[in-house]
Amino acid sequence: MSTTPHSTAGVAAPLPHGGHGAAAQGSHGDQGHGHNPDLAHHFDTPVQQFDAGKLGIWTFLVTEVLFFSGLFCAYSIWRSLHPEAFMYAHHYLDTKLGATNTVVLLFSSLTAAWSVRCAQLNQKRGLVVCLALTLMCAFGFLGIKFVEYSHKLHDGIGWGESYQPHNPKLFTTLTPSGHYKGGKYVSEIAAERGLAVAGVPYADLDVPGKLAIANELRTEFLPEPPTVRTFFSIYYGMTGLHGVHVVGGILVYIWLLVRALRGRFHSGYFGPVDYAALYWHLVDLVWIYLFPMLYLIH
Amino acid sequence: MSNTHLHAGDAAHGHNAIAHVASIKVLVGVFVLLLILTGVTVGAVFVDLGALNIWIAMGIATVKALLVAMFFMHLAYDRPFNGIVFIASLVFAGLFVSVLLLDAREYKPNVDSYRALSPLVPSSSN
Numbered sequence: 431m432s433t434t435p436h437s438t439a440g441v442a443a444p445l446p447h448g449g450h451g452a453a454a455q456g457s458h459g460d461q462g463h464g465h466n467p468d469l470a471h472h473f474d475t476p477v478q479q480f481d482a483g484k485l486g487i488w489t490f491l492v493t494e495v496l497f498f499s500g501l502f503c504a505y506s507i508w509r510s511l512h513p514e515a516f517m518y519a520h521h522y523l524d525t526k527l528g529a530t531n532t533v534v535l536l537f538s539s540l541t542a543a544w545s546v547r548c549a550q551l552n553q554k555r556g557l558v559v560c561l562a563l564t565l566m567c568a569f570g571f572l573g574i575k576f577v578e579y580s581h582k583l584h585d586g587i588g589w590g591e592s593y594q595p596h597n598p599k600l601f602t603t604l605t606p607s608g609h610y611k612g613g614k615y616v617s618e619i620a621a622e623r624g625l626a627v628a629g630v631p632y633a634d635l636d637v638p639g640k641l642a643i644a645n646e647l648r649t650e651f652l653p654e655p656p657t658v659r660t661f662f663s664i665y666y667g668m669t670g671l672h673g674v675h676v677v678g679g680i681l682v683y684i685w686l687l688v689r690a691l692r693g694r695f696h697s698g699y700f701g702p703v704d705y706a707a708l709y710w711h712l713v714d715l716v717w718i719y720l721f722p723m724l725y726l727i728h
Numbered sequence: 729m730s731n732t733h734l735h736a737g738d739a740a741h742g743h744n745a746i747a748h749v750a751s752i753k754v755l756v757g758v759f760v761l762l763l764i765l766t767g768v769t770v771g772a773v774f775v776d777l778g779a780l781n782i783w784i785a786m787g788i789a790t791v792k793a794l795l796v797a798m799f800f801m802h803l804a805y806d807r808p809f810n811g812i813v814f815i816a817s818l819v820f821a822g823l824f825v826s827v828l829l830l831d832a833r834e835y836k837p838n839v840d841s842y843r844a845l846s847p848l849v850p851s852s853s854n
Contacts, residue, residue, distance in 0.1 A: 484806075697745070
């Protein structure tokens with residue numbers, strides 16, 4: 431099977447293969463050439479294999495950056511043209527939940543980076559623990575995201591045309607610098623005033639009934655800026671695409687955890703652990719920007 | 729398995745023959761810094777600096793991103809080429825956003841004059 435010119439020569443003369451950038455560093459792992467089960471036949475050394483894989487994952491991350499940049503573009507243009515929609519709509523986002531998710535994701539980045547260290551140092555139990563913690567954080571992030579999404583959708587705050595809030599926050603004052611103040615939810619105002627339709631209080635009404643009360647109350651308060659629905663399209667678009675990446679990360683980490691439990695990774699072969707961590711850090715990087723862009727508008 | 733035995737001595741001393749091993753000190757230190765910066769960026773919201781706020785928030789986010797990229801993603805110890813490839817993508821993303829922003833603002837007068845002629849119906853009353 432002399433498919434590569436090196437495979438036959440390698441047995442007799444282990445070193446060096448000229449013309450490869452990695453050859454100099456690869457000298458450690460070259461013994462057992464052709465027998466190393468973790469070395470694909472088209473690579474000369476584990477170092478060459480690792481570096482090739484690493485460049486591959488970085489190239490993938492580049493496409494991810496450009497993928498997300500479309501949404502960052504939409505955000506920048508919309509915010510620069512309609513700052514008032516952002517000043518208004520951020521009141522619907524829960525900063526505490528956003529900050530919690532930031533901490534969860536930062537911690538998962540720590541465990542992901544630590545899992546690489548464990549694999550590199552043959553710490554197999556540590557590796558399993560780190561991978562499991564990363565997975566748990568990923569699920570935790572999605573869980574908090576689910577709470578946020580379901581709360582919004584329950585109040586009719588969807589994207590685009592499905593933005594029909596029947597429990598909007600209504601404001602009394604707009605400061606000269608564009609801040610909305612004195613906000614109260616329609617549910618609060620309705621409870622205070624004991625508003626009802628045909629004897630049914632606001633809380634027990636169906637969605638059309640709640641919408642009717644909300645629309646009636648709106649006339650007493652500041653008008654809502656006209657492009658808030660687009661803010662929520664951008665919000666769901668950006669956090670949704672990010673969430674899809676978290677789901678992708680979960681699948682990868684389940685696969686890694688299974689392989690780690692089977693003892694497949696060790697100091698001579700840990701590429702997949704490193705590449706997955708790089709991907710996971712990029713997902714974290716995107717969130718590091720999304721959090722202030724969406725939750726910390728003021 | 730030959731590799732496992734080959735590098736077992738290295739591994740015991742916190743080294744790896746294939747790639748740089750991040751120390752626990754660096755990993756935990758970076759994590760603590762990231763937490764502090766998250767706290768700072770949340771706290772900065774309560775200081776009203778007008779248009780400056782978003783630049784401060786983005787600045788802090790960029791410091792956090794740099795910490796993650798340099799230490800968690802190993803770019804500080806990696807072959808420079810990987811970093812160059814990554815930075816290139818950020819440059820192109822920046823170019824994409826900034827040129828489109830310029831273009832979008834270019835048409836704002838047209839949009840405003842159109843709005844003045846036919847005011848949009850507030851979305852709430854559809």
